[in-house]
Amino acid sequence: MDNRTRLAGGSMALASTMALLMLAGCEATNRNEQVEHVTTLDIAEPAYAPMYESAEAVAAPPPVMAPWTGDPALIPPEDRERYAGEAVSPIRIAAVEPVSTFSVDVDTGAYANARRFLTMGQLPPQDAVRTEEMINYFRYDYAAPQDRSKPFSVTLDTAASPWNAQAKLVRVGLRGYDLPRDQRPAANLVFLVDGSGSMQDADKLPLVKRALSGLAGEMRSQDKVSIVVYAGSTGVVLEPTSSPGRVRAALSQLEAGGSTAGAAGLELAYAMAQKGFIEGGVNRVILATDGDFNVGISNTDMLIDMIERKRDSGITLTTLGFGTGNYNEAMMEQIANHGNGNYAYIDSALEAKKVLRDEMSSTLFTIAKDVKIQVEFNPAAVSQYRLIGYENRVLREEDFANDRVDAGDIGAGHQVTALYEVIPAGAKGWIGDRRYAANKGKAPAGDASEAAFVQLRYKLPGASQSKLLQYRLPATALETRRLPQGDFAFATAVAAYGQKLRGDALLADFGWDQVVRLAGSQRDFWRQEFVELARTAEAQM
Known part of the structure; x- marks a missing residue:
């Protein structure tokens, strides 16, 4: 061979x-x-x-x-894989609904999962595509935060929309501070490994073992790892240890077989995390599975209830998805969201290295909790708008100031990008005038010097009360006729890629060749790969 x-x-x-x-x-x-x-x-x-x-x-x-x-x-049959898709975000009339509120999302699993489908010559199911995870897979040139009392920087910029001559794009970018290795808190990790029969394929348990072995290589003397395995039953394979060699040896012995008692495995993993709990440290369960729970609790809502109770004790959850054919992405993404962790899909050992070694600080070490973004558009400057992506992260307006409402966390070095497409006042929008005067939502006369008021709330680790940041976007920023450039152009290309995979009708005339041109020539490996994926998607349409 x-x-x-x-x-x-x-x-x-x-x-x-x-x-x-x-x-x-x-x-x-x-x-x-x-x-x-x-x-x-x-x-x-x-x-x-x-x-x-x-x-x-x-x-x-x-x-x-x-x-x-x-x-x-x-080739994975779609009807055996489970996804919880949301409809593409609707257009909002600023005079009627001026406020947009959502939780940040640092997951990247949808990008890697879509790549898996495209590499195998098949378009991903539309329900499997979350555009914000596509955008946030990549890093951008946002300024580093200057002061750790404010754990992330905020960038606001605008450009003309490449696919709608009447619209502008507004980008909100966050960048968390990096955490040097010698400043990382001690970590208490529990590897929860699915050892059921469905994990025997080469892209499942063998890849899990290699991925977690790589993470074990990053351990320091103050870190601890334990291993729990579940199949038809559950068991502790390795008690908490600080020895990378013992972790690797235990992983090397794992074999697949039996049914999938995933909920019982989660219960035992949380118990092990509690046993090795480190005050002031990172206490996290890392679940590696295809999500095919078929023994015990398998209902996602019931799993979420259990995970939220555990979250409140200070133990978080990261989910790593593997494999094809029977992959339950709907469950993997949702339980990670409610477990105050993050979700990634591992389709290769190279992706495992990216997630679990190159981006380990982002994956494990939280620098800001419950991060929420709220944008209030001024109807005197903006007539219509839509948020691109984040459909399953939308919050009610009143949730923004309610510190009891959970939201996404940001890890060390994490970046978050959100794009709004807006129609300036006076330009032709997606929605025409309504028949009845009372329903037209005409903007009252007022100050048009501001286009939008942007607010962010977050909590520092260990805090229960949020902090507030506020920014103003001048109306003059919407006067630009300049198309996105550089990093902004690449982020816009990824957004178009995601929306086209989702079947967004508002991008129907924006071709794949235009996506490729907008992305531009790239030197970074991952960005080069994106360009090739866009070309591959065009061939599948």
């Missing part, structure tokens, strides 16, 4: 991409560098082998992906 064959056994999605390198038309020197890179990564090493080299080390751009031509049985 050659090295590329072994890589395909460990990660079908990544192998489908990398196997095309020799056909990508690269120069011989670049091709040799890329093949050498793959050879380094796919050697069949024990579970404690180092993870992939950094993505930045890839010299050549990702290859153009081709439709999946392998075994059709390996």
Whole structure:
């Protein structure tokens, strides 16, 4: 068996991409560098082998992906995978509904999951696409926060909409402060591993073992890891330890078989987290599964009730999704949201390294809790608007100032981006005039110097009372005719990519070739891959 064959056994999605390198038309020197890179990564090493080299080390751009031509049985049937999609956000009339309130979202799972479908020659189900997770998969050039008393910086900027000559885009960007390794609090982690029969495929338990082994390699002497496994029954595989070697050895012994008592596994994992609880530290359960719970509690609402009770004790939950065919993404994303953690989908060992090593600080170390954003549009300056994405994070207006209402957390180094598409007052909007005068929602005469008033609320870790930040967007910012540039252009391209995958009718005439052009030429590996995914999506339409 050659090295590329072994890589395909460990990660079908990544192998489908990398196997095309020799056909990508690269120069011989670049091709040799890329093949050498793959050879380094796919050697069949024990579970404690180092993870992939950094993505930045890839010299050549990702290859153009081709439709999946392998075994059709390996393409995941949609009706066996579960998603909890929301309708695309509706248009709001500013004179009637001027206030938009939502919780931040730092999850990235929808992006990686959609990539898995596209790599296999299939469009993702529309319900599987959450545009904000597409945008937030990438990092942007936001200014770093200057003072840790305010844990994140806030950027407001505007541009002309590339797909609607009458509209403007308003971007709200947050960037959390980075946490140096020597300043990270001690971590008490419980790896909760699904060992059921549904996890036996190469892109499930074998990839889980490698992913968590990589995370174990980041442990320090003050950190503790324990391992709980569930199948038809549950059990503690490893008591809390600070030894990376013991963690790797325990993971290497795991095998798949049996049914899936996921709820019982969660109960035991939380008990282990409580047993090793570190005051002032990170206490988190990391669930690695395909989400196919079929023994005990399997109803998502009941699981959420249980997880919210545990959350209040100071133990948070991160979910890592794996595999194809019977993947329950609806449950994975929702229980992570309610567990004050985050959700990621792992489709390759390279993605595992990105989530669990390169972005470990963001994944584990919270710097701001219950972060909410509220934007009040001035009807004298804005006639209509819509928020792109965040459909399942929308809050009521009164929730913004209510510190009892839970919202998303931001980890060290995390970034959050939200895009609004707005129609300036006087321009032609999506919604025409109504027949009856009382229903027309005409803006009263007033000060048009401000376009919007932006507020953010957050709590510092350990605090119960929120802090408030306020910003004003001048109306003159909406006078711009300049299309998005640089980072803003790339974020806009990703937003268009997500909305087109969702079937957003308001982008019907904005083509995939325009998405690619808007993204521009990129040097970053992940951004290069995005451009190729957009081209692949065009081929599937």
